[in-house]
Amino acid sequence: MPVIHYIQADGAEYEADVAVGSTVMQGAVDNMIDGILAECGGSCSCATCHCYVDEAWFGKVGEAGATEKTMIEMAMDPQPTSRLSCQIKVTEELDGLVVRLPESQY
Amino acid sequence: MQKVIIIGSGHAAAQLAPSLRKQGWKGEILIIGDEAYIPYQRPPLSKEFMVGKKTDDEILIRPLSAYGQHDISFKLNETVVKLNPLENTLTLSTGESIGYDRLALCTGARTRKIPIPGSELEGVFYLRTIDDVKGIKHTLDAGIKGRAKKSVNTGDSANVVIVGGGYIGLETAAALRKIGVHVTILEMQDRVLARVTAPEVSEFYQRVHAEEGVQIHIDSIVSHIEGEGQVSVVHCKSGERFDADLVIIGVGVVPNVELAEEAGLLVDNGIVVDEFGQTSVSNIFAAGDCTSHPNALLADSLTNGRLRLESVPNAMEQAKTVAASICGQSLPYASYPWFWSDQYDLKLQIAGLSQGFDQVVIRGDHKNSRSFVAWYLKQGKLLAADCVNRPKEFLVAKKLLSRGDIVDPDKLVDESIDPKTFLQ
Ligand SMILES: Cc1cc2nc3c(=O)[nH]c(=O)nc-3n(C[C@H](O)[C@H](O)[C@H](O)COP(=O)(O)OP(=O)(O)OC[C@H]3O[C@@H](n4cnc5c(N)ncnc54)[C@H](O)[C@@H]3O)c2cc1C
Ligand code: FES
Numbered sequence: 246m247p248v249i250h251y252i253q254a255d256g257a258e259y260e261a262d263v264a265v266g267s268t269v270m271q272g273a274v275d276n277m278i279d280g281i282l283a284e285c286g287g288s289c290s291c292a293t294c295h296c297y298v299d300e301a302w303f304g305k306v307g308e309a310g311a312t313e314k315t316m317i318e319m320a321m322d323p324q325p326t327s328r329l330s331c332q333i334k335v336t337e338e339l340d341g342l343v344v345r346l347p348e349s350q351y
Numbered sequence: 352m353q354k355v356i357i358i359g360s361g362h363a364a365a366q367l368a369p370s371l372r373k374q375g376w377k378g379e380i381l382i383i384g385d386e387a388y389i390p391y392q393r394p395p396l397s398k399e400f401m402v403g404k405k406t407d408d409e410i411l412i413r414p415l416s417a418y419g420q421h422d423i424s425f426k427l428n429e430t431v432v433k434l435n436p437l438e439n440t441l442t443l444s445t446g447e448s449i450g451y452d453r454l455a456l457c458t459g460a461r462t463r464k465i466p467i468p469g470s471e472l473e474g475v476f477y478l479r480t481i482d483d484v485k486g487i488k489h490t491l492d493a494g495i496k497g498r499a500k501k502s503v504n505t506g507d508s509a510n511v512v513i514v515g516g517g518y519i520g521l522e523t524a525a526a527l528r529k530i531g532v533h534v535t536i537l538e539m540q541d542r543v544l545a546r547v548t549a550p551e552v553s554e555f556y557q558r559v560h561a562e563e564g565v566q567i568h569i570d571s572i573v574s575h576i577e578g579e580g581q582v583s584v585v586h587c588k589s590g591e592r593f594d595a596d597l598v599i600i601g602v603g604v605v606p607n608v609e610l611a612e613e614a615g616l617l618v619d620n621g622i623v624v625d626e627f628g629q630t631s632v633s634n635i636f637a638a639g640d641c642t643s644h645p646n647a648l649l650a651d652s653l654t655n656g657r658l659r660l661e662s663v664p665n666a667m668e669q670a671k672t673v674a675a676s677i678c679g680q681s682l683p684y685a686s687y688p689w690f691w692s693d694q695y696d697l698k699l700q701i702a703g704l705s706q707g708f709d710q711v712v713i714r715g716d717h718k719n720s721r722s723f724v725a726w727y728l729k730q731g732k733l734l735a736a737d738c739v740n741r742p743k744e745f746l747v748a749k750k751l752l753s754r755g756d757i758v759d760p761d762k763l764v765d766e767s768i769d770p771k772t773f774l775q
Binding site: 271274275276277279282284285286288289290291292312315316318319320351 | 369372373392394395398412413414417420421663664667689691693698700742743746747750753771
């Protein structure tokens, strides 16, 4: 199973096995990793699953859709590698992915 | 060892249990639920799950193993029938009695039943649980088998009659149109979504559903349902009749407060809690759809200062508050409600609570397009925004609400102005 590294704003690091086909958001929720709220359960409606994809990985996670892009623009502290983690599907290629979580989702 | 028992295994419970661990609760955590499943997402039931795009496992909030890792245990298929607050025990339907140190009521709500003749016929459904949707799907499949979506009664495309034009009814209609059945909505008010939106928004949804082939009948009060064993016709008081292979009734919910009420806890359209999620008994807490709670941020909209909400974000927020309270910390609940509804290509996101508005202004063309915002104001102050395919305005509205900023209504509707600038 691909391993995903979640780094919280205070530097705390978590590693989680996340099944192929699941999402980076779901991996955090399953493992009760704070920093991802995911209020809408992954329907791209809340922007409370915002994360920063590590630069080395940004090209591998796919492109954000139009709604996601707009939501990111309005999220707290958006950065060039910002994504909504519920929209990143986990694949074998993402084994080792590193994402950083923002200080706050609001 | 100290023990927390959570009654109800829904969205609030799924947040409360892990939050207790995060806040440092070292004792036992037991969730008792009367459904057969560990907590799952209800919103997809009327959306992706209804049309088979998601499986049971895919709508679980998290897998069972995740709870195991945090030493959270379940008793499923078990109903709590009595609370004994003086002894700190509860009683299950099996007669078993279990003791607790702290209790959290996360009993949610159940569908409102309409007492009309024929509502017990086969093929008549309500919609709240996975099992409800499985029943609906099974009936459709039985009628459809082999011959694309054929009605068992007439041999034509199956007819589904939805009673109630609220969000759940409309979402279900949208989902069912995707699989090509005939859908009729019967709404007793003079417009859909009458309880929760402005007339402009109702008008918009009625137009889109008509464009998508749904028959909406307003001012239609169902008098009885006809059928021999299996439903066949829905009759309205007006005398109108509608052929039906399947009837789905979505006329709202009632909070599950009886346990609390019988135990002497304060109940007022929901289990009464304070901003810390505490009920009138000090070691009993409550969160989610079953609560009547204060919200300091909404003083302008609330008549008696209390509110009962039916939404996932509210259940999650309240659960976090209760987790903190149980662990001896303080995280008073005060947040702006928000909600979403997905139908066809429409993503509706609602920020705030429109209740009590005295003015609505529309940004965009709700009459001809599928993208607009209805801003709700009271004495010039923003209360809420219904945003259809307008994710930017939605997030701007959320921020405006939390900052309490006043924006000139002329600006709110001016499409030449980037909504982002409202925040400056
Ligand atoms: C079809 C549908 C679509 C929805 N769509 C949305 C949406 O898009 N967005 C949104 O925000 N919200 C939506 N909602 C509302 C949302 O699902 C609820 O607000 C949420 O489930 C509330 O969580 P809860 O934990 O308070 O209650 P629930 O999820 O209802 O959980 C309560 C649980 O407690 C159990 N229980 C009750 N009494 C007892 C007892 N005595 N003993 C044991 N168990 C008991 C119940 O059976 C239930 O399993 C939707 C709801 C439905 C039905
Ligand atoms: S979980 Fe809501 S947008 Fe990702």
